[in-house]
Amino acid sequence: MSSHAALSLPRRRLASVYQRLLATYRPQHWWPADSPFEVMVGAVLTQNAAWANVERALANLKRHRCLSAPGILDLDQEQLADWLRPSGYFNIKAGRLRNFCQWYCNAGGVRRLRRRDTASLRYQLLSVNGIGPETADDILLYAFERPVFVIDAYTRRLFSRLGLISGNEGYETLRHAFERALGPDTKVFNEYHALIVRHAKDVCRVRPLCLRCELRRYCQTGKLA
DNA sequence: TACCAGGAGAAAA
């Protein structure tokens, strides 16, 4: 029995927002990576960091042919941190990435991990120091293609401004609410989260107030763009 | 100069 508070979200409204985002931005083809393992590394590095800076850190690992769990574990912490520097919090992230790679190797790699059910995989990911709910769900959705809805700051902001949530709900409360409302659809979860991020970047990076204006327009006219 | 970006964990209250 889960302990999260129940929250009901309007299925049709969520579907409508999704369709409007999709019509505006087209499919995003997430996650931008060449392999499931690169997705996982990117998920750790993108914690509180701009993706462009994460790409630089990933490029450093690729350039030195170290974008693999054994490759990362073979590096000393100082070298790894130096290559992760562009993504910020490099000392913290070097430790987190090593923790994750240790777990990944112990678990037998992606093929063995794929055999596990989603709940146990999520539980194990969360047991790794440095993997929190959002990072775990990024990995489950984009690396393992499991129907898990990722809740991030953009999701909270968008749906609180649309008046569907307060924005202060717990992570699990929101995740379960979105999953119940949308149904267990990996493809939709993948695209929905990517579109939310795309929308937030598109509007907020240019001018923060635009998002509010646009959502007000959405509430009045039903049109996002 | 100040703020933000695809958070998480430890410490303090």
Place this chain on the structure above:
DNA sequence: TTTTCTCATGGT
């Protein structure tokens, strides 16, 4: 149990 603090670079 909840809130606050810390980690840090790079772009706007």
